[in-house]
Amino acid sequence: MIIVISDSATDAQVEQFVKNMEGRGLTAKAIHGDSKRVFGIVGDTGSIDAESLMRNDAIEKVMKVTAPYKLSGRSFHPDDTALSLLASADAGGPKIGGGFFAVAAGPCSVESEEQILTIAQDVKRSGAALLRGGAFKPRTSPFAFQGLGLDGLDLLKIARQKTGLGIVTEIMSTEHLGVFEKDVDIIQVGARNMQNFALLRELSVVGKPVLLKRGLSNTIDEMLQAADYVLSGGKASVILCERGIRTFETATRNTLDISAVPVLKNRSHLPVIVDPSHGTGYWDLVYPMSLAAVAAGADGLIIEVHDQPARALCDGQQSITPALFDSLMSRIGKVRAALN
Numbered sequence: 001m002i003i004v005i006s007d008s009a010t011d012a013q014v015e016q017f018v019k020n021m022e023g024r025g026l027t028a029k030a031i032h033g034d035s036k037r038v039f040g041i042v043g044d045t046g047s048i049d050a051e052s053l054m055r056n057d058a059i060e061k062v063m064k065v066t067a068p069y070k071l072s073g074r075s076f077h078p079d080d081t082a083l084s085l086l087a088s089a090d091a092g093g094p095k096i097g098g099g100f101f102a103v104a105a106g107p108c109s110v111e112s113e114e115q116i117l118t119i120a121q122d123v124k125r126s127g128a129a130l131l132r133g134g135a136f137k138p139r140t141s142p143f144a145f146q147g148l149g150l151d152g153l154d155l156l157k158i159a160r161q162k163t164g165l166g167i168v169t170e171i172m173s174t175e176h177l178g179v180f181e182k183d184v185d186i187i188q189v190g191a192r193n194m195q196n197f198a199l200l201r202e203l204s205v206v207g208k209p210v211l212l213k214r215g216l217s218n219t220i221d222e223m224l225q226a227a228d229y230v231l232s233g234g235k236a237s238v239i240l241c242e243r244g245i246r247t248f249e250t251a252t253r254n255t256l257d258i259s260a261v262p263v264l265k266n267r268s269h270l271p272v273i274v275d276p277s278h279g280t281g282y283w284d285l286v287y288p289m290s291l292a293a294v295a296a297g298a299d300g301l302i303i304e305v306h307d308q309p310a311r312a313l314c315d316g317q318q319s320i321t322p323a324l325f326d327s328l329m330s331r332i333g334k335v336r337a338a339l340n
Contacts, residue, residue: 253281
């Protein structure tokens with residue numbers, strides 16, 4: 001529900017209105033406009049009667065929001081959100097969204113200090129802003145490589161210290177929330193956990209950006225409602241990630257839904273990135289689908305890069321080499337320049 005405040009309303013009347021909403025278990029979120037004072041009412045508004053609200057002299061208009069997502073939608077937040085990518089970033093640090101573009105790159109899984117540091121140095125030279133790498137790996141088979149765990153996170157921290165790249169890695173359990181809050185720049189929620197609502201609620205009170213991947217069989221509306229869980233605590237921010245969905249097609253690992261990019265950009269103020277590696281499952285499709293994502297309006301990409309894909313412990317078939325990544329970054333720059 002959106003409330004437009006009357007021009008004649010006093011500050012005391014507005015303050016009293018906000019207190020009344022809070023007393024009913026709701027949140028009155030200010031929406032900053034050019035001329036009007038506007039509030040978005042978040043919570044279970046089903047019991048609120050719009051006609052009764054209009055009897056308040058401080059209120060000019062009451063509008064119901066039909067979309068099931070509130071905090072991630074544009075109704076309460078019409079302008080694009082730009083997020084800082086580094087926890088310690090100043091005003092001039094790397095950002096994403098609101099006209100800023102960023103790429104995260106690195107191996108599917110952290111394997112050794114030499115491996116992660118070599119790849120980190122390569123992708124930084126090519127223009128990546130973030131180092132991606134799995135310390136904890138959700139695998140379909142219990143016998144597949146599950147990652148190095150906290151040891152892998154320590155190796156990511158070494159790579160960050162030596163390259164200056166922020167790190168993005170996936171959290172699997174609330175058990176490690178404290179460590180991730182302290183050591184990780186962007187906390188990734190994988191596709192399998194997109195609707196792990198207990199995890200999302202815990203992340204909502206952590207003051208770090210959360211990279212939220214779309215579930216394998218989830219709709220865009222479900223993804224945005226999951227984002228609302230993360231935003232509901234008032235501290236976390238969200239980056240949305242399209243990473244392919246499960247369809248009847250078997251020629252690719254998943255079906256990369258490029259159309260999700262403009263749909264999400266239309267419905268949400270949050271930054272939108274694309275994962276062409278998981279989205280296709282094949283290294284030779286990463287290059288063209290990355291360019292397609294940029295052309296569709298994505299705010300960034302997350303790409304798997306490995307210096308020896310044939311020897312990778314995880315997802316080597318969808319990882320590109322540092323040389324190909326360097327070529328891709330150059331081409332991305334040309335596509336963005338053409339769009340602008």
